[in-house]
Amino acid sequence: MKSYKMTIAGCERELPLCKVDDNLTIAAFIMFGDTEVTVKSATELLKKVSDFDVILTAEAKGIPLAYEISRQSNKPYVVARKSVKLYMNDIVSVNVKSITTQKVQKLYLDGAKANMLKGKNVLIVDDVISTGESLEALKALCKSAGGHTACCASVLAEGDAAERDDIVFLEKLPLFT
Ligand SMILES: O=P(O)(O)OC[C@H]1O[C@H](OP(=O)(O)OP(=O)(O)O)[C@H](O)[C@@H]1O
Numbered sequence: 076m077k078s079y080k081m082t083i084a085g086c087e088r089e090l091p092l093c094k095v096d097d098n099l100t101i102a103a104f105i106m107f108g109d110t111e112v113t114v115k116s117a118t119e120l121l122k123k124v125s126d127f128d129v130i131l132t133a134e135a136k137g138i139p140l141a142y143e144i145s146r147q148s149n150k151p152y153v154v155a156r157k158s159v160k161l162y163m164n165d166i167v168s169v170n171v172k173s174i175t176t177q178k179v180q181k182l183y184l185d186g187a188k189a190n191m192l193k194g195k196n197v198l199i200v201d202d203v204i205s206t207g208e209s210l211e212a213l214k215a216l217c218k219s220a221g222g223h224t225a226c227c228a229s230v231l232a233e234g235d236a237a238e239r240d241d242i243v244f245l246e247k248l249p250l251f252t
């Protein structure tokens with residue numbers, strides 16, 4: 076399998092190339108199981124982000140990063156879910172479609188979790204920002220919950236996202252056409 080070699084938070088990694096459609100291939104960045112990259116990325120991102128009270132991410136691949144940023148900063152984190160669980164009440168929701176997702180999905184926050192964002196400065200984190208759709212959904216969710224987006228951060232900024240100046244990230248990741 077072809078791959079793309081890069082350094083992430085000081086760690087050399089080979090990202091497998093993965094076809095999205097006939098015109099687009101991505102280098103898949105899967106941080107699950109990579110504790111070294113997760114811990115070092117959290118440390119590096121914390122040096123770059125502005126002040127915040129609480130961390131917000133989306134299920135699934137953003138979760139280890141949010142956990143580790145929470146552990147290192149001693150601030151709480153909230154996970155927006157992609158399905159409703161029976162233990163969730165007073166749900167806040169928004170639509171989302173990412174570069175890797177075939178159909179439109181939803182993000183859901185339980186009312187108690189939404190309350191953790193209310194009136195707070197929120198750091199939104201994800202492993203990758205590409206089209207920015209997932210980030211927009213998280214921002215909308217944060218707003219619906221009464222939070223203020225203080226800063227948006229990701230380990231990698233893919234494609235056009237690498238030119239954005241409203242996000243904090245560690246490395247650029249190209250798209251392959
Ligand atoms: O900027 P975008 O185009 O929205 O792409 C970025 C999003 O895509 C990935 O999640 P994915 O939708 O693959 O879901 P997963 O984390 O559940 O695997 C990634 O973790 C980001 O959340």
Ligand SMILES: Nc1ncnc2[nH]cnc12
Pocket residue numbers: 101102103104105173174175203204205233248
């Ligand atoms: N390169 C990538 N790897 C994994 N998930 C992604 N979501 C968007 N771009 C991605």
